[in-house]
Amino acid sequence: MAAAGLGPARLFLGRRRGAMRALLGLARGLASGPQTHFGFQNVSEEERREKIYQVFENVAEKYDVMNDSMTLGIHRVWKDILVHKMNPSPGTLLVDVAGGTGDIAFRFINYVHSIRERQLQQKLKRHQNLSWQEISKSYEEEKVKPLGDSQVVVCDINKEMLKVGKQRAQHLGYSEGLSWVLGNAEELPFDDDKFDVYTIAFGIRNVTRIDLALQEAYRVLKPGGRFLCLEFSHVSNPLLSRLYDLYSFQVIPVLGEIIAGDWKSYQYLVESIRRFPPQEELKEMIEDAGFFKVDYQNLSSGIVAIHSGFKL
Amino acid sequence: MLRGGRGAVAALRRAAGSRGAGGQGRGQALEPSLLRFLVCPLSKRPLRYDESTNELINEELGIAYPVIDGIPNMIPEAARTTRKKPPADEQQFTLTGCYS
Numbered sequence: 130m131a132a133a134g135l136g137p138a139r140l141f142l143g144r145r146r147g148a149m150r151a152l153l154g155l156a157r158g159l160a161s162g163p164q165t166h167f168g169f170q171n172v173s174e175e176e177r178r179e180k181i182y183q184v185f186e187n188v189a190e191k192y193d194v195m196n197d198s199m200t201l202g203i204h205r206v207w208k209d210i211l212v213h214k215m216n217p218s219p220g221t222l223l224v225d226v227a228g229g230t231g232d233i234a235f236r237f238i239n240y241v242h243s244i245r246e247r248q249l250q251q252k253l254k255r256h257q258n259l260s261w262q263e264i265s266k267s268y269e270e271e272k273v274k275p276l277g278d279s280q281v282v283v284c285d286i287n288k289e290m291l292k293v294g295k296q297r298a299q300h301l302g303y304s305e306g307l308s309w310v311l312g313n314a315e316e317l318p319f320d321d322d323k324f325d326v327y328t329i330a331f332g333i334r335n336v337t338r339i340d341l342a343l344q345e346a347y348r349v350l351k352p353g354g355r356f357l358c359l360e361f362s363h364v365s366n367p368l369l370s371r372l373y374d375l376y377s378f379q380v381i382p383v384l385g386e387i388i389a390g391d392w393k394s395y396q397y398l399v400e401s402i403r404r405f406p407p408q409e410e411l412k413e414m415i416e417d418a419g420f421f422k423v424d425y426q427n428l429s430s431g432i433v434a435i436h437s438g439f440k441l
Numbered sequence: 442m443l444r445g446g447r448g449a450v451a452a453l454r455r456a457a458g459s460r461g462a463g464g465q466g467r468g469q470a471l472e473p474s475l476l477r478f479l480v481c482p483l484s485k486r487p488l489r490y491d492e493s494t495n496e497l498i499n500e501e502l503g504i505a506y507p508v509i510d511g512i513p514n515m516i517p518e519a520a521r522t523t524r525k526k527p528p529a530d531e532q533q534f535t536l537t538g539c540y541s
Contacts, residue, residue, distance in 0.1 A: 286516070308472050309511070318481065318482040320479075
């Protein structure tokens with residue numbers, strides 16, 4: 130599992146502290162319900178939810194900066210690939226769960242907008258003998274429906290993350306076709322069979338009951354709808370795996386401390402990646418929720434994977 | 442006479458309750474396009490949007506979800522009960538004297 134044989138002194142201390150916390154956690158846990166994990170600690174489900182909420186409350190302001198520094202900007206490419214894979218057409222209804230600061234939502238809007246523009250331009254080009262009335266009507270259409278009825282609903286459980294997302298949207302000028310909801314992925318406040326696409330990018334790792342989240346995803350998707358999950362996964366190449374471990378456990382928490390003043394949250398991040406099920410296991414879980422044609426695509430040699438499934 | 446008293450208490454309680462939540466709910470209203478998607482996360486049943494208090498109300502379960510800064514808070518723990526529950530408010534206690 131973890132980073133054995135790396136920075137031994139610090140890791141040993143970490144393990145010891147972790148063990149103590151695990152014992153305390155266990156003692157508390159015996160009273161408070163089913164056990165689960167928070168990074169390498171053992172905690173109750175309730176505690177895990179609280180702790181994760183706090184992690185994101187703490188990092189919300191610096192979330193985007195940290196993503197850029199930790200992944201050297203590569204997270205942008207991963208997210209671009211996700212939206213390209215989605216290939217949304219104008220009129221698509223997207224629900225982006227755990228979408229906090231809006232990265233996927235903004236990309237979706239950009240993508241649909243450019244497709245829509247191209248559509249309208251094609252229309253104008255094809256009809257060479259348009260009257261001025263018809264041409265201006267076409268331009269008006271673009272202004273009134275720049276996204277062609279596409280909509281994205283961003284749902285996140287954390288108020289701070291949504292706040293940051295909304296601010297970014299204002300800053301970058303996104304308003305049309307974008308809405309924000311405070312909700313729990315395990316208990317979505319949406320009606321059945323509503324959305325064309327469901328995405329969860331770097332969020333499912335932080336859900337305590339992944340099976341419930343997957344069931345909810347299935348429920349809110351229309352028949353024919355697509356489930357897309359972008360998440361850190363497992364690297365099979367042994368050399369790369371060691372380098373990755375080294376980077377994760379030595380560099381990331383330090384960056385967390387320097388940039389966000391928060392070592393512990395980034396320690397949690399790194400540990401939670403190791404605890405998350407690998408590609409095949411996640412694929413099975415998605416199939417268990419009822420999805421068909423479940424597949425995954427490794428990015429960056431498995432550091433990240435996109436899982437996809439359809440509701441038929 | 443008793444009926445009148447009960448009506449008055451109910452009205453007062455409703456006012457006190459909605460004032461409490463209304464204080465938070467004031468501010469940006471809910472985006473209308475969301476109304477076609479949103480349901481109660483617990484029962485998955487439709488909600489009624491109350492513009493005056495800026496809340497989404499599930500009549501059946503008697504709970505109301507606040508809308509804060511235009512963002513609906515659909516976490517069940519955050520919802521407020523709209524029905525007559527054992528009052529925590531002192532004012533309501535003194536009035537229950539005339540309430541059977």
